[in-house]
Amino acid sequence: MMKLYDFTIAPNPRRVRIFLAEKGIDIPLQQIDLMQGEQFSEDFSKKGPLNDVPALELDDGSCITQVNAICRYIEALYPDKPLFGSTPKEIGEIEMWDHIAFMNGIGAVAEAFRNEAEGFVDRAIVGKHKHAQIPALVERGRKRTLNFFSDMNDRLKDNEFVAGNRYSVADITTLVAVDFAQWIKLEPSADQEHLNRWHALVSKRPSAQA
Ligand SMILES: N[C@@H](CCC(=O)N[C@@H](CS)C(=O)NCC(=O)O)C(=O)O
Structure with missing residues (x-):
């Protein structure tokens, strides 16, 4: 089961949420409160190199960060309704x-x-x-x-x-x-x-x- 680390008001996680909505895919969200500094917690620091959201946790526990990388991964998994183009x-x-x-x-x-x-x-x-x-x-x-x-x-x-x-x-x-x-x-x-x-x-x- 994949999980998306998110922070509702932040712009970059919203890009992934919109992408998922366009694809019709539902992924559980977990909030990382950037105002409380949760991105610097010991646990979240292990998720990616830049302490940023969004981060997509895969079934094997590994994480992909950076909006473009996450969306390309999703597009590769769910190629219907391509949002990165076809030709x-x-x-x-x-x-x-x-x-x-x-x-x-x-x-x-x-x-x-x-x-x-x-x-x-x-x-x-x-x-x-x-x-x-x-x-x-x-x-x-x-x-x-x-x-x-x-x-x-x-x-x-x-x-x-x-x-x-x-x-x-x-x-x-x-x-x-x-x-x-x-x-x-x-x-x-x-x-x-x-x-x-x-x-x-x-x-x-x-x-x-x-
Ligand atoms: N280049 C990154 C940008 C991610 C980014 O800037 N995320 C912001 C939220 S919009 C963040 O995590 N900020 C953490 C902080 O300010 O410490 C991407 O494509 O994912």
């Missing part, structure tokens, strides 16, 4: 846009948030190593987030979904990035009509509630 071109394009959404979307918001939030002193980078907050990165992260909105608005002008004409894991990562931006009080502007059209569309899918 070589689709696979390449989905990977490309998923990576962009993680780096320039989730990465940008995290940069602004973690370098400012009080609870993240010396925790500006995920993991057990201490990294001081750098105040200048707050403004940079915010600027990068706004650039991400603008780039995705351009992308979605001629594409129904982020990686083309079908819903994929790149939509999941982009949705979570846009919603995560609320943590730094940013959202797409009203005139970013393509991004707003797409956001309303993917938010309506039942999986978005996961």
